[in-house]
Amino acid sequence: MSHRLAALLAAGAVLAAAAPTGDAHAESPRSASVTLHFGTYTPQVDSQFETATPWDDVFGEDTMMLIGFEAGYELWKEHGVLEIQGGWRYGWIDGTALDSAGNPSTDSVGFNFMPFTASVRYRWDWAAIHHNIPLVPYVKAGLTGALWWSTNGKDEVSNTRGADGEGREGRGMTLGWHVGGGLQLMLDTLAPGMAADFDSESGVNNSFLFAEVLYTVLDDFGSSTSINLGDTAFSFGLMFEL
């Protein structure tokens, strides 16, 4: 890992050295960001149980793909950028229902997960803006509300009865919070001319590739009657600063 970080920093230094110094062009005002996320997510449902593994029994070791976007508004840009963000993602995973003997059956079942996020993010882009070092670290924190639904072999929302005989519908909304951070690679330094054209033609000031790790606690703030859908998940993607 340390070798990769060193390589990344070295690459950044090379890019910085290759990049033109000073403002190569007059940038349009920055005020917002749009981020496209691609990542994986595995709700830690089984962590609620001492021995049972209802998630693993059906979905095994597979992980769900989570895709989505975030839109941000930049509030403060003095020494880095402080912004508020709203985001939406969607992920799903397919598994196999168990027969009466507990073995995999022929019924394909699933779980759908749609978290909405409200975040505050701080990006330290001072070095990128003023010294052409194309790496922008950031941290973020916020609230998460996730819609989810489990499907049965008929691709209908699961429905069953609890021990008390009451109907239990396999969908809901679970609330929680998240905190995380990441590292962005400013693409403008790779092709300054193209970046300038992108800005003048589309208003996109800067483009970034990024990798992010997000720790999400999603259990209705510790409610004893909530499913645990939290996870520590990685994602990567593209961000455009407008």
Add this chain to the structure above:
Amino acid sequence: MIRRSPLVLVLIGMLAGPASAAIPNFGFNGITGVGELDGQLDDRLGISVNSTDHVINIEDCAVYAGGSADWSVSISPLPSGDWQYAAAYAPPNKTCATSDANPEAVDGGCVVPRAQRELTDTTVTFRVAFDELMGETCDSDTEGTATVYFIVENPSIEVNYETIDVTVDLSAPTAPVLTEVVGGDGRFEVTWTDDVNDPADVTYTVYWDETDFTSDALSTVSHKSGIDTNSVAIESSSIENGATYYVRVAAVDEADNVSVLSDTLSVTPEATTDFWEGYVAQGGTDPGGYCFIATAAWGTPMAGELDTLRHFRDDVLMQSAGGRAFVAEYYRWGRFAAAWIADKPVLRAVARVFLTPLIWIAKLMLWIGPFAGLFVLGAGVMGLFALRRRLVGRILRDVPMEAR
């Protein structure tokens, strides 16, 4: 199908006799069964005005055998001058001559119910015998296109005609081979192979019943038709776990001819456990579901959030006079709002968007108490106002005073 006269015939006609072309202002009015067939003709024969597809299959052949129907066409307005008309028809692989209004069998198969009649009415009806139109017996396994002709002639000057194609398909598709039926939870999956029929020409129908059946009982057994793949999941509310179902499949061609049934396989669906059922069975405590006007917004009771909101109602709102008044007004008017949005997907989505932060606020107040919750909310609102003031200040910093 109405077919225009071929260009080559026009060219030949120009060289050898009166000009020939399509009939101006020609229309198809429909087909009416005669006698016992009155009201018994299938729609696939194209019996309605302006129908363009006309099909006779094996089942129709059996019904129509020995009968006849009146075909009606129109020419409106009529052409000027003295015109004669003829109506004729030929079974598959036979043709009628179209050189004048007295058609003859080119190859011995033309039937002429009307010839050299004066064209005085805009609507003409003529009788067609099905046996002669189909040309073959119903078990002949033949396919072809019969043709109905309508010819008009201004003697020695001009001959025009129209043809109406009738697809006669007396060939049933081959039965598929049923290979597997696998049971699931209140469902089963059926798989078959078909190495004979052209996939573009057939669909499949799967039949199932709790007792074994033959083709004689197809009208009484459950079925799923129009399947254009070689497997299908049968998911009907009538399928019960533990019951044994007998399954057969048949191919259906474009003329709706049905093959003989495949062999029978049986299956017994059994209950399976999906993730949510496993979660609940193993002691998972989340109640699932949604809540509130949200019952209408999400279309289902929100059990988990409903508890939150009930607690918020009882523990927060009902503890003050203002809160009690709010609850009373909500119960007076909220149910109307819920009923109003229940069948409006867009409004339900809007309600979902607005309810989500309300649930968050309710949870916040239940979590840290109403006064602390109000303090946090107030601090948040004041912070946003301060932020806004600072932003506006920054924006206006470089704007001259007189321009503000």
